[in-house]
Amino acid sequence: MITLAADFGGRRIKLGLVKDGRVLARQVLPANADQPLSTRLEAVADGLRGLCAEQRLTPANCGGVGFAYPSIVDARRARIMDHFGKFGDASQLDLRAWAMTTLGLPLAIDNDARMALIGEWQYGAGRGCNNLGVITLGTGLGASAVIEGRVLRGVHGQAGILGGHLTVRYGGRQCVCGNLGCAEAEGSTWMLDKLAREREDFDQSPLSREPRLDYAAVFRLAAMDDTCAKALRDHSLQIWSVTAVNLIHAYDPEKVVLCGGIMASADVIVPAVQAYVERCAHTPWGRVEVVPSALGDDAALLACEWLWQEELGKTILCEET
Numbered sequence: 001m002i003t004l005a006a007d008f009g010g011r012r013i014k015l016g017l018v019k020d021g022r023v024l025a026r027q028v029l030p031a032n033a034d035q036p037l038s039t040r041l042e043a044v045a046d047g048l049r050g051l052c053a054e055q056r057l058t059p060a061n062c063g064g065v066g067f068a069y070p071s072i073v074d075a076r077r078a079r080i081m082d083h084f085g086k087f088g089d090a091s092q093l094d095l096r097a098w099a100m101t102t103l104g105l106p107l108a109i110d111n112d113a114r115m116a117l118i119g120e121w122q123y124g125a126g127r128g129c130n131n132l133g134v135i136t137l138g139t140g141l142g143a144s145a146v147i148e149g150r151v152l153r154g155v156h157g158q159a160g161i162l163g164g165h166l167t168v169r170y171g172g173r174q175c176v177c178g179n180l181g182c183a184e185a186e187g188s189t190w191m192l193d194k195l196a197r198e199r200e201d202f203d204q205s206p207l208s209r210e211p212r213l214d215y216a217a218v219f220r221l222a223a224m225d226d227t228c229a230k231a232l233r234d235h236s237l238q239i240w241s242v243t244a245v246n247l248i249h250a251y252d253p254e255k256v257v258l259c260g261g262i263m264a265s266a267d268v269i270v271p272a273v274q275a276y277v278e279r280c281a282h283t284p285w286g287r288v289e290v291v292p293s294a295l296g297d298d299a300a301l302l303a304c305e306w307l308w309q310e311e312l313g314k315t316i317l318c319e320e321t
């Protein structure tokens with residue numbers, strides 16, 4: 001049975017047709033996250049229908065819809081709990097009703113970092129681990145955990161995913177969540193411009209002349225020995241490493257998988273985080289392995305199939321009968 005999958009991000013919405021752990025077809029839409037989600041869902045439905053048509057299918061030939069969404073998500077009710085400034089009306093929408101009306105299919109949805117975790121756990125770098133942690137390094141910092149073979153969710157869907165909002169610096173920078181000194185406020189793409197401009201050597205750095213100030217530019221210029229870029233890189237590696245130790249202390253995983261767009265620089269990030277974890281995490285039984293994502297952007301799309309089929313699909317079917 002084919003799953004229609006959508007992974008919502010701040011800049012892009014990735015669509016896919018998924019079957020048996022493989023992405024059969026894919027498409028990327030601009031997120032246009034300043035628009036209401038109800039508006040963007042029209043483009044998502046059109047895109048999914050288009051992918052079906054490419055495969056000589058219609059949604060009626062498919063089994064369900066899965067969404068990965070960048071917010072706190074109540075997966076049991078398929079409701080988005082907060083909009084965090086993106087897709088403004090997201091928390092008001094009944095997505096199950098939308099999917100049934102628009103595509104004639106049941107829908108399951110979960111947080112995007114949790115979906116990356118499910119993808120890596122079922123099909124990627126975390127296969128075979130019953131205890132697994134994931135950190136997503138992207139526009140923000142996400143986290144999630146599988147404990148004893150179960151995805152950690154909690155009462156409101158918040159458990160495990162706020163790893164980017166654990167305090168790494170007492171009295172630190174103001175975060176969007178209301179807290180001070182969150183990992184996300186101290187080292188993520190949305191804070192990078194501010195972090196860079198706070199430095200006195202920024203105006204003299206080639207970083208200030210980059211058309212796009214992102215971590216790809218930071219890692220590239222740091223490798224060329226630019227002082228400002230090196231300081232930003234090393235600061236951010238510290239923040240992500242501290243986040244990994246926090247995650248290990250909280251969830252006792254066998255392995256930590258690092259995912260997200262910033263992992264284009266995995267060759268620098270993985271050894272740095274691994275070395276810090278070995279030095280600072282309290283794991284008297286031995287070493288927690290830090291590994292890069294095996295699936296990249298496909299992790300959350302593949303998780304859409306698992307989500308509605310293996311877990312929430314059963315709940316939906318039970319409720320309907």
Ligand SMILES: [Zn+2]
Nearest residue numbers: 165175177182
């Ligand atoms: Zn925060």
